[in-house]
Amino acid sequence: MDVLPFSHTWPYDVQGKDIYFESCPFCGTDHVLTHMKMRDLKLAKEHRKVNLVMPCCHEVMTILEADNDYMWANRPLRR
Numbered sequence: 001m002d003v004l005p006f007s008h009t010w011p012y013d014v015q016g017k018d019i020y021f022e023s024c025p026f027c028g029t030d031h032v033l034t035h036m037k038m039r040d041l042k043l044a045k046e047h048r049k050v051n052l053v054m055p056c057c058h059e060v061m062t063i064l065e066a067d068n069d070y071m072w073a074n075r076p077l078r079r
């Protein structure tokens with residue numbers, strides 16, 4: 001698989017069974033509780049595509065991969 005560039009990464013936090021973003025990459029809202037489930041995160045870590053709709057701005061993030069700190073999206077999330 002091609003290496004996805006750092007510009008496509010976004011850090012996340014797990015608290016219990018909840019997955020948080022410190023801020024939304026699209027609208028900048030702080031401390032966003034995502035609708036993502038732990039099983040979705042597990043799929044992403046297995047390189048399965050996961051679509052995540054942000055609860056704050058309803059932007060869709062297509063996640064291609066994840067490790068224990070970052071998710072990789074199919075488009076750049078940072079400049």
Ligand SMILES: [Zn+2]
Binds near residue numbers: 024026054055059
């Ligand atoms: Zn947002």
